[in-house]
Amino acid sequence: MLYSKKVMDHFKNPRNVGEIENADGIGEVGNAKCGDIMRIYIKVDNNIITDVKFMTFGCGSAIATSSMATEMIKGKSVDEALELSNKAVVEALDGLPTAKIHCSVLAEEAVRAAIKDYYDKNGIEYDKEKFKDCNCAHCHA
Amino acid sequence: MFVYADNAATTKTSKTAIDAMLPFFDKIYGNPSSLHEVGQIAKEELEKARETVAKCFNAEAREIYFTSGGSEADNQAILTAVKMGERKNKKHIVSTKFEHHAVLHTLQKLEKQGIEVTYVDVNKNGVVKVEDIASAIREDTCLVTVMFANNEIGTIQPIKEIGAICKKRKVIFHTDAVQAAGHINIDVVDMNIDMLSISGHKFHGPKGVGALYARKGIFLTNLIEGGAQERGKRAGTENLPAIVGMAAALKEAVDNIDKHAKYVSALRDKLIRELSKIPHSVVNGDLVNRVPNNVNMCFEGIEGESLLLMLDMEGISASSGSACTSGSLDPSHVLLAIGLPHEVAHGSLRLSLSAENTEEEIDHIIKTVPEVVNYLRKMSPVWDELCKGELNHVI
Numbered sequence: 200m201l202y203s204k205k206v207m208d209h210f211k212n213p214r215n216v217g218e219i220e221n222a223d224g225i226g227e228v229g230n231a232k233c234g235d236i237m238r239i240y241i242k243v244d245n246n247i248i249t250d251v252k253f254m255t256f257g258c259g260s261a262i263a264t265s266s267m268a269t270e271m272i273k274g275k276s277v278d279e280a281l282e283l284s285n286k287a288v289v290e291a292l293d294g295l296p297t298a299k300i301h302c303s304v305l306a307e308e309a310v311r312a313a314i315k316d317y318y319d320k321n322g323i324e325y326d327k328e329k330f331k332d333c334n335c336a337h338c339h340a
Numbered sequence: 341m342f343v344y345a346d347n348a349a350t351t352k353t354s355k356t357a358i359d360a361m362l363p364f365f366d367k368i369y370g371n372p373s374s375l376h377e378v379g380q381i382a383k384e385e386l387e388k389a390r391e392t393v394a395k396c397f398n399a400e401a402r403e404i405y406f407t408s409g410g411s412e413a414d415n416q417a418i419l420t421a422v423k424m425g426e427r428k429n430k431k432h433i434v435s436t437k438f439e440h441h442a443v444l445h446t447l448q449k450l451e452k453q454g455i456e457v458t459y460v461d462v463n464k465n466g467v468v469k470v471e472d473i474a475s476a477i478r479e480d481t482c483l484v485t486v487m488f489a490n491n492e493i494g495t496i497q498p499i500k501e502i503g504a505i506c507k508k509r510k511v512i513f514h515t516d517a518v519q520a521a522g523h524i525n526i527d528v529v530d531m532n533i534d535m536l537s538i539s540g541h542k543f544h545g546p547k548g549v550g551a552l553y554a555r556k557g558i559f560l561t562n563l564i565e566g567g568a569q570e571r572g573k574r575a576g577t578e579n580l581p582a583i584v585g586m587a588a589a590l591k592e593a594v595d596n597i598d599k600h601a602k603y604v605s606a607l608r609d610k611l612i613r614e615l616s617k618i619p620h621s622v623v624n625g626d627l628v629n630r631v632p633n634n635v636n637m638c639f640e641g642i643e644g645e646s647l648l649l650m651l652d653m654e655g656i657s658a659s660s661g662s663a664c665t666s667g668s669l670d671p672s673h674v675l676l677a678i679g680l681p682h683e684v685a686h687g688s689l690r691l692s693l694s695a696e697n698t699e700e701e702i703d704h705i706i707k708t709v710p711e712v713v714n715y716l717r718k719m720s721p722v723w724d725e726l727c728k729g730e731l732n733h734v735i
């Protein structure tokens with residue numbers, strides 16, 4: 200089997216699919232040319248991510264990593280969510296094939312993009328250095 | 341319900357092929373090169389199989405060389421033409437942009453060694469123009485290699501016309517007929533084919549066996565050195581069970597070619613007709629010049645690998661040309677060659693049928709694919725943007 204049981208579970212039954220109307224932050228990363236786009240919506244209350252939803256165009260692992268990433272940040276503080284690493288997503292999914300690691304990078308980037316959007320919309324100061332655009336080989340091939 | 345619809349990848353070995361093979365494991369197990377009786381019986385069977393394969397293409401038995409499959413036959417054909425060309429200082433090859441990797445990667449390797457290759461474009465229907473091949477041929481062209489039928493979109497190329505031009509221009513003509521053999525009629529004499537590759541497992545024979553037809557007068561270059569098997573052109577003790585199985589499968593396929601084509605193309609056309617009702621979908625490849633068993637479509641706003649995984653969960657085995665399934669960052673070179681934009685090519689689905697598929701199975705596909713496409717579109721940000729008019733539909 201190409202994918203772990205966990206990945207297939209999140210692919211078959213993705214958590215938090217959909218959109219949030221009046222979201223506090225929306226992040227979209229990737230591009231259709233490469234074959235994956237992730238969009239994450241967050242609702243923030245008192246610095247806590249109270250709701251999160253995603254929409255993904257991509258392969259099985261793109262859908263599974265989006266699903267897992269949303270699950271991992273739901274109920275967390277914005278600062279905790281910013282700490283989410285692609286490695287943590289991969290581990291939570293019991294691993295990904297090497298060729299699919301970029302999907303987890305995309306999931307991490309999507310979360311950060313949503314938080315950045317939230318900061319921008321609410322005039323919250325942040326360290327711009329920490330929010331550089333993705334420049335992994337996959338998106339810039 | 342389980343529906344196997346990936347026959348262009350490989351086929352189920354037929355009962356005819358299995359029955360033909362079985363005695364060759366424990367009864368006729370001799371080495372065809374041995375002089376004793378057990379060996380000589382094996383040798384006779386080997387030559388019978390060669391005769392059977394030759395007849396299927398109107399070739400002579402001594403023009404058939406058994407190989408390990410389609411890839412080996414392609415490699416040997418191309419290398420042979422290059423070596424024959426070298427003696428006349430001909431260092432140019434004409435091919436197309438959408439050949440199988442067994443051909444493309446061989447050509448790319450040769451380019452690094454100083455061979456020049458012209459990759460002729462195919463039109464948006466996935467058919468190469470005879471004039472384009474003709475005008476690509478130069479004084480120093482040693483080979484034209486054009487596939488008979490494309491493995492992804494199933495389009496049939498004007499092989500007879502290309503063969504006639506190559507004959508006139510005195511250029512060796514090879515065709516990779518791996519997807520055509522046993523599915524459409526092939527006559528190497530009538531079509532002026534100098535070399536032709538086939539593979540057992542694409543017509544219900546076993547895997548790991550194929551053949552290269554090389555017309556008398558073609559001086560084959562070895563890929564494998566060793567014993568004098570295959571008239572010294574391909575060393576290694578013959579895989580007799582597989583060779584016999586392939587010959588039996590090929591004969592069965594060719595004997596039933598019209599009957600199967602009629603049955604399978606009706607299923608194909610029903611699939612195409614019904615799946616085309618999905619909004620913003622497109623059928624890839626010419627609808628007329630097409631092998632009977634191939635359906636290839638793109639659905640906008642979704643990605644092929646997730647489509648395949650969902651179909652697999654519903655019991656349908658299919659294939660896609662998305663980047664994720666091609667193992668590279670780009671979607672299939674075939675879909676790009678017919679001019680599809682990357683984002684559309686990612687959403688491709690290939691269903692390749694066989695005479696074993698039933699009407700009920702086709703109905704299951706017709707019911708399932710639209711549901712899965714809808715489901716994936718609902719979670720697709722690309723589809724969302726297309727619906728909101730933020731992106732323009734391409735198909």
Ligand SMILES: Cc1ncc(COP(=O)(O)O)c(C=O)c1O
Nearest residue numbers: 409410411440442491518519539
């Ligand atoms: C057009 C074409 N050529 C060559 C091959 C390679 O054949 P084989 O798998 O027998 O090496 C295939 C099958 O994968 C094919 O479809």
